[in-house]
Amino acid sequence: QKEVEQNSGPLSVPEGAIASLNCTYSDRVSQSFFWYRQYSGKSPELIMSIYSNGDKEDGRFTAQLNKASQYVSLLIRDSQPSDSATYLCAVNSNSGYALNFGKGTSLLVTP
Amino acid sequence: GAGVSQSPSNKVTEKGKDVELRCDPISGHTALYWYRQSLGQGLEFLIYFQGNSAPDKSGLPSDRFSAERTGGSVSTLTIQRTQQEDSAVYLCASSLGRTGFEYGYTFGSGTRLTVV
Numbered sequence: 001q002k003e004v005e006q007n008s009g010p011l012s013v014p015e016g017a018i019a020s021l022n023c024t025y026s027d028r029v030s031q032s033f034f035w036y037r038q039y040s041g042k043s044p045e046l047i048m049s050i051y052s053n054g055d056k057e058d059g060r061f062t063a064q065l066n067k068a069s070q071y072v073s074l075l076i077r078d079s080q081p082s083d084s085a086t087y088l089c090a091v092n093s094n095s096g097y098a099l100n101f102g103k104g105t106s107l108l109v110t111p
Numbered sequence: 112g113a114g115v116s117q118s119p120s121n122k123v124t125e126k127g128k129d130v131e132l133r134c135d136p137i138s139g140h141t142a143l144y145w146y147r148q149s150l151g152q153g154l155e156f157l158i159y160f161q162g163n164s165a166p167d168k169s170g171l172p173s174d175r176f177s178a179e180r181t182g183g184s185v186s187t188l189t190i191q192r193t194q195q196e197d198s199a200v201y202l203c204a205s206s207l208g209r210t211g212f213e214y215g216y217t218f219g220s221g222t223r224l225t226v227v
Contacts (some may be wrong), residue, residue, distance in 0.1 A: 004153075032212040043202055044154070075166040088154070092212045096159070096167050098144065099216065105152040 003027060004091050006102035014110055017078040022103050023089030026070070032092040033065055035074045038104065039085045048074060080110040112182045113137075115219035117203050123225045124193055132188040134203030142206040144216060145178060145188050154202065160186060193226045200224070214218040 005024050013019045021035075032051055036044035050056045050063040052070065062075040070090075076083055086104040093100050113122040124130050136143050146159040156170035160180040171177070175193075180186040190197055200223050204216035 034215045042214075043221050044182075046215040046217070049215050090215075096169060097142070097161065097166070097212075098156040098159055098170065099212075100156070101146075101154040103151075 002100040003046075003093070003100045006088055006089050006105045009106040010023050010104060010108050011105055012055075012108045012110060013079050015079060015081060017079050017109075018076075018084065019079045019107055019109070021074040021076075021087050021089075021107065023072045023091075023092045023102055024070055025072070025100075026068065027091065028067075029094050030067075030070075030091045032047075033063070033072045034059075034090040034099065035063060035072075036087045036088040036090060036101075038088055044088055076107075079107075081109045081111055083107060084109050114179065115203055115217055117201075120172070120220065121151035121223045121225075123227060124214050126226055127192055128197060129189065129191045130193055130224065131160050132190075132201050132203075132224070134186045134188070134219060136184065136186070136203070136205030137207075140205035140207055140217075141183065142208060143180060143186050144204045144206075146202045148202060148221075149199040157188070157201075171182060174196060190224075193224075195226045198224055198226045 035048040038044045048063040056063045060077045064073045081097045088104045089102040090099040141162045143160040146154045158178045159167040175191045178188045200221045202221045203219045
């Protein structure tokens with residue numbers, strides 16, 4: 001089982017809609033969770049972090065964490081074409097000091 | 112500096128040659144990571160440095176790969192006898208915390224390595 005799993009997509013949503021991106025992880029004791037956005041040809045950019053069960057909101061972004069289900073999600077409200085990118089989920093590894101990344105979900109927001 | 116700086120941005124090398132990739136982290140960031148990202152693949156952890164402690168080399172794929180960090184700041188990733196499968200984008204990241212867990216990473220713009 002891969003440590004961090006994401007659907008590769010592409011996930012296509014119309015402009016103004018809510019985009020929902022999901023991630024599951026295998027290490028039950030993971031404590032730190034991050035969402036990165038990566039535009040084509042660019043490096044990943046941190047957009048959200050979450051450490052506790054529940055929701056965390058930052059502008060149009062909401063991160064949701066459910067440790068019992070080993071599930072973390074990212075909601076993007078009022079999606080814009082500029083949100084079109086690959087979204088990477090990252091989870092801390094309990095065996096070291098590195099973050100484990102999923103392969104990312106490609107999001108396409110259509111005008 | 113203002114961000115994580117990596118050089119060169121692109122490198123084309125012949126199979127069998129050695130290459131050096133450089134990373135200059137954000138000033139004050141003590142944690143430094145190297146990852147690589149191959150086409151269609153996720154980010155693969157290579158090595159982690161924290162201050163003057165011994166690095167975590169557990170992600171290095173073979174003994175052709177090595178890295179050092181001088182003075183707790185600039186890091187160099189060296190790939191000896193490059194192979195075509197080494198072609199990837201090599202990303203350096205730094206973090207303010209002891210690990211990347213408290214604040215996440217800030218990535219550099221990467222070095223695109225092509226082995227021909």
